[in-house]
Amino acid sequence: MQDKSRPQEKLVVAISSRALFDLGDSHRVYLNEGVEAYRQYQIEHEDEILEPGDAFRLVEKLLALNATLGHERVEVVLISRNSADTGLRVFNSIEHHGLAISRAAFVGGRSPYPYLAAFGCHLFLSTHAEDVRNALEAGFAAATILSGGARREAGNELRIAFDGDAVLFSDESERVYQAGGLAAFQANEREAAHQPLPGGPFKPFLAALNVLQREFAEGQCPIRTALVTARSAPAHERVIRTLREWDIRLDESLFLGGLRKSAFLEAFAADVFFDDQAGHCELAMEFVATGHVPHGISNEIKP
Numbered sequence: 001m002q003d004k005s006r007p008q009e010k011l012v013v014a015i016s017s018r019a020l021f022d023l024g025d026s027h028r029v030y031l032n033e034g035v036e037a038y039r040q041y042q043i044e045h046e047d048e049i050l051e052p053g054d055a056f057r058l059v060e061k062l063l064a065l066n067a068t069l070g071h072e073r074v075e076v077v078l079i080s081r082n083s084a085d086t087g088l089r090v091f092n093s094i095e096h097h098g099l100a101i102s103r104a105a106f107v108g109g110r111s112p113y114p115y116l117a118a119f120g121c122h123l124f125l126s127t128h129a130e131d132v133r134n135a136l137e138a139g140f141a142a143a144t145i146l147s148g149g150a151r152r153e154a155g156n157e158l159r160i161a162f163d164g165d166a167v168l169f170s171d172e173s174e175r176v177y178q179a180g181g182l183a184a185f186q187a188n189e190r191e192a193a194h195q196p197l198p199g200g201p202f203k204p205f206l207a208a209l210n211v212l213q214r215e216f217a218e219g220q221c222p223i224r225t226a227l228v229t230a231r232s233a234p235a236h237e238r239v240i241r242t243l244r245e246w247d248i249r250l251d252e253s254l255f256l257g258g259l260r261k262s263a264f265l266e267a268f269a270a271d272v273f274f275d276d277q278a279g280h281c282e283l284a285m286e287f288v289a290t291g292h293v294p295h296g297i298s299n300e301i302k303p
Contacts, residue, residue, distance in 0.1 A: 009120075009208075010072065010073055010074065010075045010120070011062075011073060011074045011075070011122055011208050011209065011212055012074075012075045012076075012077060012119055012120050012121045012122055012123075013059070013062060013074070013075070013076050013077070013121065013122065013123045013124075013125065014076075014077045014078075014079045014112075014115075014116055014119060014121040014123070014124045014125070015055055015059060015076060015077070015078060015079065015124075015125045015126070016078075016079060016080055016081070016112075016125065016126035016127060016128060016131070017078060017080040017082060017087065017090045018053060018126070018127040018128075019053055019054060019055040019125045019126055019127050019145040020052075020053050020055060020056055020059060020078070020090075020094075021050035021051065021052065021053045021056065021090060021093055022050060022051040022052065022053045023050065023053070024147075026038060026041050026042055026045070029041045035109065038086070039083070039085065039086050042082075042085075042086040042088075042089050043085070043086065043088075045089060046088050046089040046092060047089075047092065048089070049092065049093050049096045049097075050089065050090065050093040052097070053145075054127075054145045054146070054147055054289050055125050055145050055272070055289060056097075057271060057289070058125075058158075058271050058272050058289060059076050059099065059101075060099070061157075061158040061271060062074050062076060062158065063076060063099060063100050063101075064158075064222075065158070065212070065222065065223070066100070068216075068222055069215060069216075073212060073215070074212070075103070076099070076100075076101050077101070077103045077104065077105070077119050077121065078090065078091075078094070078101055078103070078104035078105070079104070079105050079107075079112040079115060079116070079119075079124070079126075080104065080105070080106050080107070080112065081107060081108075081109055081110065081111075081112060081128065081131075082106050082108075083106055083108045083109075084106040087104070087106045091104070103119065105119075111128075111130065111131050111134055112131060113131055113134040113135040113138055113140070113142075114138075116135055116138065116140050117138070117140075121140060122140075122141060122204060122205045122208045123140070123141045123142070123143075123205045124140050124141070124142040124143075125142070125143055125145050125291060126142070126144060126145065127144065127145055127147060128144070129144045129292075129294060132144045132292075132294060133294050136201050136293070136294065136295050139201075140201070141201050141202045141204060141205040142201070142293070143274050143291025143292060143293050144291060144292045144293075144294065145289065145290075145291050146281055146282075146285045146289075146290050146291070146292060156222055157222050157223070157224055158222060158223045158224070158271055159223075159224045159225075159226070159268060159269055159270050159271050160209070160223070160224075160225050160226075160270065160271060160272055160273075160274075161225070161226045161227075161228045161265055161268055161270040161272070161273040161274070161288070162202060162206065162225070162226070162227055162228070162273075162274050163227075163228060163229060163261075163273075163274060163275040163276060163277075163280070163293075164227055164229035164231060164239060165200070165229070165231075165276070165296070166200055166276035166293065166295050166296030166297070166298065166299075167200050167201065167202050167274050167275065167276050167293050167295070168199075168200050168202050168203055168206060168227065169197040169198065169199065169200045169203075169239070169242065170197060170198035170199065170200050170296075171200070171276075171295070171296030171297050171298075172197070172198065173185060173188065173189060173197065173235075173238075174296060174297055174298065175297050176188045178297055178298075185235065186234060186235055189231075189234065189235040189237075189238050190234050190235075190237075192238060193234070193237045193238045193241065194238075194241060195238070196238075196241065196242040196245040196246070197238060197239070197242040199246070200295070200296075201293065201295050202274060202293070203246070203248075206225070206248055206250075207246070207248055209223065209225065210225075210248050210249060213225075213249070224251045224252070225250050225251050225252070226250060226251060226252040226253070226254060226268050226270070227239070227250050227252070227253045227254065228254045228256070228261050228264055228265060228268070228273065229253075229254065229255060229256065230256055230257065230258050230259075230261075231255050231256075231257070232255050232256065232257030232258070233255070233257075235255075236253075236255045239253070239255075240253070252268065254268075260283060261273075261275075261280060261283070261284055262283045262284050262286060262287045262288075263287075265284055265287055265288045266287040266288065270288040270289075271288070271289065272288065272289045272290070272291055273288050273289070273290050273291070274290075274291045274293050275290070275291075275292065275293065276292070276293045276294070276295055276296050276298055276299060277298050278292060278298075278299075
């Protein structure tokens with residue numbers, strides 16, 4: 001258990017307005033008619049409350065952790081390409097829905113990722129793929145929230161699932177697999193079983209989440225994490241030893257050996273799942289809210 005007499009650094013999650021709320025109608029105005037028409041539309045509708053977006057329930061559950069702990073350990077920051085003028089509707093909706101979000105950056109059409117460090121963010125969620133790529137390149141855990149996926153209702157437990165290679169871990173093993181196939185991958189992992197994998201972009205976020213989990217009494221933690229990976233024996237050993245070396249605990253580890261992840265994510269009742277491969281994300285989003293992590297060899301832009 002952590003020493004509760006010492007204040008812990010907050011877990012800070014940055015989210016874009018389109019990930020938090022359903023801005024489909026106004027975004028279509030922007031795409032079809034341009035910035036000024038979008039601005040006017042938002043001003044004309046600023047008293048109309050926005051419906052929850054794909055990451056809304058996740059944000060609700062994150063903020064609810066503060067009430068459970070009795071002090072503020074989680075902060076959600078709004079980071080938006082909107083101007084403050086057009087963002088007024090978003091803040092009206094935040095207030096209406098009772099979300100404890102008070103900090104924001106409205107950057108007027110620019111990429112907002114430079115402000116992630118200033119806010120001390122551990123995770124950035126957006127629907128804008130370029131902003132997510134920029135955040136990843138700057139060293140932040142970031143994911144593109146895919147629109148239209150399933151949404152969990154608010155509940156007592158926050159459940160987050162992660163893919164392994166190129167998400168929690170580096171993509172070095174995935175590169176071996178793509179270059180030499182399954183046999184080469186398994187041989188490499190068997191030989192390197194005692195060599196910890198380098199960390200991927202989501203390692204710091206998982207570590208911060210793990211610190212937060214340890215603040216709850218045993219058996220009373222409302223946060224549950226899972227590794228959901230296509231790996232299987234013998235490639236599982238290196239993953240287990242790596243997490244042990246990092247002193248990071250996952251509540252569940254599912255080694256699926258190539259089986260589709262979607263049914264297992266549904267069984268785990270994930271609030272969000274992070275994966276680097278677009279194909280896996282498209283299948284998963286039918287069952288759980290899904291964040292695509294455009295990192296590693298599977299996301300390299302081919303010349």
